[in-house]
Amino acid sequence: MESNVSRKILEVKSISKRFGGLQAVSNLSFDIAEGEILGLLGPNGAGKTTAFNLIAGFFQADEGDIRFEGKQIRGMLPYQVCSAGIARTFQLSKPFGGLSALENVMVGAFAQARSRTAAQDEAHAVLDFLGMADKADIDANDLTAFDKRKLELGRALATKPRLLLMDEVVAGATPCEAGEMVDLVKRVRDRGVTVLIVEHVMKVIMGLSDRVIVMEQGRLIANGVPSEVVRMPEVLKAYFGEAYVSGDEYASASA
Numbered sequence: 001m002e003s004n005v006s007r008k009i010l011e012v013k014s015i016s017k018r019f020g021g022l023q024a025v026s027n028l029s030f031d032i033a034e035g036e037i038l039g040l041l042g043p044n045g046a047g048k049t050t051a052f053n054l055i056a057g058f059f060q061a062d063e064g065d066i067r068f069e070g071k072q073i074r075g076m077l078p079y080q081v082c083s084a085g086i087a088r089t090f091q092l093s094k095p096f097g098g099l100s101a102l103e104n105v106m107v108g109a110f111a112q113a114r115s116r117t118a119a120q121d122e123a124h125a126v127l128d129f130l131g132m133a134d135k136a137d138i139d140a141n142d143l144t145a146f147d148k149r150k151l152e153l154g155r156a157l158a159t160k161p162r163l164l165l166m167d168e169v170v171a172g173a174t175p176c177e178a179g180e181m182v183d184l185v186k187r188v189r190d191r192g193v194t195v196l197i198v199e200h201v202m203k204v205i206m207g208l209s210d211r212v213i214v215m216e217q218g219r220l221i222a223n224g225v226p227s228e229v230v231r232m233p234e235v236l237k238a239y240f241g242e243a244y245v246s247g248d249e250y251a252s253a254s255a
């Protein structure tokens with residue numbers, strides 16, 4: 001019998017995306033195993049968000065294949081990708097102002113709920129999971145920045161995804177809030193959701209990810225367990241430059 005641990009939920013094969021003269025994603029291939037938390041790292045402009053947008057259907061890949069649970073999703077529109085079972089959060093959380101926290105989560109729940117009551121029940125369950133049950137009736141614009149981030153996660157969870165793409169979920173968070181978010185993401189995975197997460201805060205990625213992949217200038221440059229990947233020369237070079245890796249950084253600084 002095939003083991004669940006090694007079953008690939010997402011297979012990205014040689015995808016590329018060009019914006020005019022800029023090759024934002026170049027021949028990118030990677031897999032995610034069902035139940036895995038995969039961290040996606042890379043310096044600014046490496047192509048991480050573009051890769052997310054290609055998977056989620058916000059951009060169309062120029063070439064390559066994207067398979068989710070064995071089914072081709074390249075060419076699908078965002079709502080079709082969402083219906084297939086993939087949800088994403090955005091770097092900037094922009095809740096619908098004028099709607100309560102509950103109603104914001106209901107917007108996500110309507111992706112799969114068959115009635116208003118079912119959407120409302122699902123939204124209540126999600127807010128409960130996020131520890132925000134007491135904030136259901138608050139206008140989303142009046143929430144703290146961190147609660148807006150959690151609401152963004154809630155909106156995605158309410159679509160009942162099997163794969164969740166998370167983009168910089170602790171940006172601007174205090175260390176305590178970041179710790180809470182790490183716990184939440186782990187609990188999301190424990191509910192059977194596979195997670196692909198882009199995050200600049202190294203401590204968060206190290207504490208969360210089963211495995212990390214690293215992009216630089218649109219290409220994949222490393223793939224492995226976090227403790228090994230952060231020591232790889234090509235990764236250090238991408239983040240800190242050649243001088244750092246060759247041990248010349250002090251020499252070049254004082255030259």
Ligand SMILES: Nc1ncnc2c1ncn2[C@@H]1O[C@H](COP(=O)(O)OP(=O)(O)OP(=O)(O)O)[C@@H](O)[C@H]1O
Pocket residue numbers: 019022024042043044045046047048049050051
């Ligand atoms: N819609 C677009 N049109 C033109 N160029 C784009 C577009 N989206 C991204 N780019 C460019 O593609 C490259 C990769 O950008 P992307 O946002 O994917 O990188 P990133 O790794 O997510 O960076 P960051 O960590 O800063 O968010 C950048 O040079 C960016 O300017």
